[in-house]
Amino acid sequence: MKESKRSPGSEWLKNHPRLLELAYDSSKVLLKRFYPLLKRVNQRATERFMIWSEKRVKGYTFNCQMCGQCILHSTGMTCPMNCPKNLRNGPCGGVRANGHCEVIPEMPCVWVQAFERSQMMGAYSHEIKLLQPPVNRQLQDGSSWINMLEGVDQQTPPGWTPVKDLTD
Amino acid sequence: MHKNGQFDLPDVNRLSHLPQAPTDPTQPIRANSRLERVLRSGRFAVTAELNAPDSADPEDVYKNALVLAEVCDAINATDGSGANCHMSSLACCALLTRAGYEPVLQISCRDRNRIAIQGDILGAAALGIKNVMCLTGDDVTAGDQPEAKRVFDFDCMHLLHTARIMRDRGVFLSGRAITTKPRLFLGAAANPFVPPFDWRPQRLAKKIEAGADFIQTQYCFDMPRLHQYMQRVRDLGLHEKVFILVGVGPLRSEKVAEFMRTKVPGVWIPDPVVERLAQTPQKQKAEVGKQICIELIQQIRQIEGVHGVHIMAYRQEKTVAEIVQRAGLLPRARVRAETRAPIPSALVES
Numbered sequence: 001m002k003e004s005k006r007s008p009g010s011e012w013l014k015n016h017p018r019l020l021e022l023a024y025d026s027s028k029v030l031l032k033r034f035y036p037l038l039k040r041v042n043q044r045a046t047e048r049f050m051i052w053s054e055k056r057v058k059g060y061t062f063n064c065q066m067c068g069q070c071i072l073h074s075t076g077m078t079c080p081m082n083c084p085k086n087l088r089n090g091p092c093g094g095v096r097a098n099g100h101c102e103v104i105p106e107m108p109c110v111w112v113q114a115f116e117r118s119q120m121m122g123a124y125s126h127e128i129k130l131l132q133p134p135v136n137r138q139l140q141d142g143s144s145w146i147n148m149l150e151g152v153d154q155q156t157p158p159g160w161t162p163v164k165d166l167t168d
Numbered sequence: 169m170h171k172n173g174q175f176d177l178p179d180v181n182r183l184s185h186l187p188q189a190p191t192d193p194t195q196p197i198r199a200n201s202r203l204e205r206v207l208r209s210g211r212f213a214v215t216a217e218l219n220a221p222d223s224a225d226p227e228d229v230y231k232n233a234l235v236l237a238e239v240c241d242a243i244n245a246t247d248g249s250g251a252n253c254h255m256s257s258l259a260c261c262a263l264l265t266r267a268g269y270e271p272v273l274q275i276s277c278r279d280r281n282r283i284a285i286q287g288d289i290l291g292a293a294a295l296g297i298k299n300v301m302c303l304t305g306d307d308v309t310a311g312d313q314p315e316a317k318r319v320f321d322f323d324c325m326h327l328l329h330t331a332r333i334m335r336d337r338g339v340f341l342s343g344r345a346i347t348t349k350p351r352l353f354l355g356a357a358a359n360p361f362v363p364p365f366d367w368r369p370q371r372l373a374k375k376i377e378a379g380a381d382f383i384q385t386q387y388c389f390d391m392p393r394l395h396q397y398m399q400r401v402r403d404l405g406l407h408e409k410v411f412i413l414v415g416v417g418p419l420r421s422e423k424v425a426e427f428m429r430t431k432v433p434g435v436w437i438p439d440p441v442v443e444r445l446a447q448t449p450q451k452q453k454a455e456v457g458k459q460i461c462i463e464l465i466q467q468i469r470q471i472e473g474v475h476g477v478h479i480m481a482y483r484q485e486k487t488v489a490e491i492v493q494r495a496g497l498l499p500r501a502r503v504r505a506e507t508r509a510p511i512p513s514a515l516v517e518s
Contacts, residue, residue: 085277085304085318089325089378090371092304093359093386094433102433103307115364129370131378134282134326134341158343161333163377 009063009079017077017117020061021124024073028148035149050143068139069153074127076117083110088132091115133160198335198381199353201298202270203242207382207411212469213476214497215272215384215413216240216488218264220254229255229263235485237269239492241500242299244384244478247274250432251311258288258295265296272355273297276305281321282330286340289331293350301355301384302327306433325378328356332379356380358412360397361390361436369400372410382411384478387428389437389460391467398471407473414468417480418487419457422446458491465495 013020038046051066058064058079062072065081071088072079080088084103091111094102099112118128133156139147147153198204206213216236221228236243245260261271273292275285292300304324308316322330330341331354338349356375360368372383388394394414401407419425419437422445429437441460448456465477477497479488492498 084307085320085323087304087320087323089323089374090367091364092324092434093357093362094306094310095359095362095364097362097436099363103309109363111367112364115367129374131325131329131374134322134330137321157341159333159337159339159341160329161337163329166332166336 009059009082010061013061014077014113014117017121020077021073021121024077031145031149035146047143047146050145051141054143054145066141066144067135068142068144068147069136070144070148071132073121073124074130074132076114076119076121076125076128078110078114078117080110080114086135087111088135090128131163133157199298199351201242201353203272203299204353204381206241207475212497213242213411213413214240214492214500215242215244215476215478216485216492217244217246217478217480218260218271218485219249219483220246220257220260222254224255226263229260230267232485233264233267233269235489239489239498239500240479241476242270242272244272244274244301247276247303247305248279248311249306251278251306251308251313251316253311253313258292258297261292261297262295270299271297272299272301274301274303275327276303277320277322277324277327278305278308279319281319282326282341285322285327286330286334289334289352290346290350293352298351299353299355299382300331301357302331302380303357310433324356325374328354328375328378328380353381354379355382355384357386358383359386359434361386361388361393362434365393365396368397369404369406372401372406373404376406376410380410382413382475384413385415386434387415387417387437387480388464388468389441391464393436394468395471398473402473411475412473413476413478414471414474415478415480416461416464416468418454418461418484418491419445420484421450421453421457424457454487458487458494461491462495465491465497 035046054064055066062077062079063082064079067081080086084101085092091109092102095109095112096102096105099109101107101109115128118125136155139152144153203213203215216239218229218232218236221232233243243264245257245264246254247257248254257274261273264271275288277285280288289300302324304320308314308318331352333339333341334346335350335352335354338346340346358368358372358375375383398407401412419428419441422442425437425442425445428435444460445453445456468474468477479491481488
């Protein structure tokens, strides 16, 4: 599909990041409780169900690209994978004067929106400042919920060193 | 250490009222490149952009470099600027080091994945390249082959931090050891002139955290915006952690200005600048364009926390030289380049 024709997801929901933050926190609690049970019943079916529902729920809300390592709560509930350059750490230098994307002129820059929305958030608003590690492309099209619960999305490349561990 | 020690430079090159450099002596030397030494010495640095030729002839690189090398401390070799094909940055830099010039390698994330990037970083260090500029890169749609596949496996922060890990820890991202660490002075870009303005200084902070030692900004034509940005940068104390070189360049006419602000991603030119050029008689437009650039440089030099200028002028090397001279930035310190590729010990006659 031509990029400019992509649906941006639900603007109304995304413009209420507090609401989404609440939804994120509560679904995390629910998933944490029920996932081990579901997994024991049928792991394969659970995974398929998760991917199916994630595609629909997050696809509708965020135009989720199924990168499998969701950082929505750190990026003002705006999906960074919607950025044509897949940037995970903030806007490029090509943002237009009207705040639109360099690549798709009719689309507002994902990161301009992400920044504005992150300021509206509560507990996670500071997380937009964090240095996000490179994307693990092997997780593409998997369930980020499962990856979160299994801790897979927290794994960074072995050599990737947090800033605090790099001494001058 | 310096052939013409820093003391016989004219006063204009040592603005004593501005402690320009993060001169903290405990700060480690990154690569001891000429650019790094100039910046650490507190001099106002000048870098310029070399337009990579559409040619396989090394002479075409040297022809341009010869003009620029006289007037600047380091030469940036662009990496497919504007997503158009030119000689690769790595090749240009390799040619420049052979001739004893001081290059800045530009690596963009548009065309290479993490495997190629890490290989290029090692290769660059082996070729004697010490300054590496880490960029996201213009999108493929900005260039003349918009049908190309965009890579963007990394973003510029990943690239910066990976280069830093390779330098400081001596490992690849996989954790595999590098036997000789690359010594690099790491650069990054900043664009204070496009939205989201409030976030731009924070983004600079993130780049410093990721590993940036120096910053070269996008074209500056908007002084009030730069002042605002630098105020925030100083409030955050960032000017003490990184060397900032502000990008400037001459505009030949209002048509060029109009083209740049509409077609070149990330370039912001306010209306008064374009109007000033439009109101100038045809024959004097180029001269006024230079004049604007010189005025900007002079204003930029007065800003606390700015450590140099980065001059970009597409295929106008001689104009760059003239601007540097007229802006009173000559002579450049004759800090001898030590960036020649090391000669394999087996070839050195004992």
